Amino acid sequence: MTTTLLRRTGLSVVTMLIALFAAYASTWWFAQGGAPAPPVSLDGIGTVETIQLPIGSRSREEINSFLVKLDMVDDFARVFINNYLVLTTAENDIIFGRENLQKQISDLRVRRRNPSQVETDIRRFLRPGKNFLVAELENSILGGCEMQVGLTVNGKIIKSFPQWIPRNFALDISAVNSDLAHRFRHHAEPNNNDFPELKISDTGDALCSRRVFEFILQE
């Protein structure tokens, strides 16, 4: 009786193990849209992370709209998808703040026909397989350095978006040489009280942040 029970228990355990292995293998090969992995910092390049597309938007044919939106940009922002520039703050026509001189100076602007809108649909640049969306922000040397990036696919806002870039208004150290950034930071004090705007800053005219968002589209 005991032997039979053990034999049957063993058979059950083997059946369970085979089923679990089959589950693991099928998930490995056929699953789509896993959770985002922790971001990876590439020194001197930026931060790379994956984004999770919503169910029903994981192949090129299923995507009816893939909107990228920039908001509150300070100062120079660019968004690339698969090495195409799709959004930029260049040529936004606010080249000088004083109204009576704004038009006069803007008329002298070189018209490069950059994609200078605040929102765009990037569907036509998507491809099957791995896609890379790069959002980078550069400071002018004046003031802070921040922007908001929004991603919306088929009307659904991607998880964790919109995001403020860089985080906590601080320089994304992975986008620059950290030794040079620390050197700037080390010399940030003493502050010059007579001319506070002349403070040395590690954000200065730095590439404040470069965030890379990777996602996979099925054929």
Add this chain to the structure above:
Amino acid sequence: MGLSRLHLCAAARSIVVLVLLAAFSLPVCAQSGAEAVSHDAREAFSATIFGVSPQQLWTFARGLLTPALGFMFLFLYGLPLKEIPFIKDITDYKPSEKILPIFALATLFALSLVVGTAIFLETRTEEIDTGLFQNRFHVTRKLDLTGATPTAIDLRLNQYDRYSNFRIFINGYRLFGSESNCALAYQCQDSLNPSRVAEKTSSIAELDRLTDSEMHEHKRLGFGSIHYIREQYPLPRADRINHYLVQGANFIDIHSENAGTGACELDLSLELHDLPQVGNTFTVRIDPNGGPQQASDAALGQHEVFYSGGTTSTPQLPDIIAPYETYRTFHLQRVCSRIRISFILSESQVNRLNVDPYVSDPNAAFQRWAFIRVMTAQCALLFFGRFPYCQEIGEHFVNEVAK
């Protein structure tokens, strides 16, 4: 003892019923899942296998749990299966002894498969392919400065087409860029057009006529510009990059892309001064045409040309341009070239570069350079280049450092 025909029929019917139940339960789950999509962001973004989400699998597993437990209980304890649900109406039917192990192990297998798949889907994370990204992002050129003793390193911009976008970063800090430095018609040209200069002068003259109080009002209200509109930047022009460099790894990034006008052309030189050996200038050219394909990672040559139009090594021009994988047929706004020149400097090399005629301490020299850099930029952007005012600030700081 073989299975009789009646037993086989009963078993088949039971399996069919089970399959039908499963098939019925899935659409129900799918429907409830679809309804949940609008309310439950977690489900909307979960991993799926053949379109089935973990939540649907959990629902299916709950349906399988009771029969699996029942069959397993009977199977493990060797108890007989007296009747099969759903087919009680067949008279004189008695389930075979061999049916129970099949049912028990099959339902156990199905339950384990479903639960396992749900768990693996819930815990699955997408891997980040940093290698592929870096290969597509830029090409790298390594510069070996071992044993070299440069006292100054300049980056010279020789030529620029004026209509493409470009940026030059030293260790992540902008040295020069089309948007910040070459936004206006009178900037970044080989030879200055007299009429453009006249236009520029008349515009900027307005700024120079501002009173001090107006100027402060402008600054306070952010009426300056983030563009260096006062400068003309005639080409070629050189910038010294000594103080941007640190001990250890350094990099110079040259990024260029087509704007909406469809071509890009850039010519730069990296000049190392006071080197004993001949050949201290390295030129980098981004060419709008097609040409031989460059290696993605190699030593920096004396004269490097990066053909943004793709490779011409094959008679039939491929449509995909390596390494960026952009399309030749769609050239607007595509990346032309991203080049990273990387090199390593020793402490003695950095100290040799980090000199200042006014201060001997390398740290003070760096601080002075950093301050003058900020001051120069702020004077140009906010104070409209009022030299006496800016000079006053500069002198103030120089005196502070001297103390």
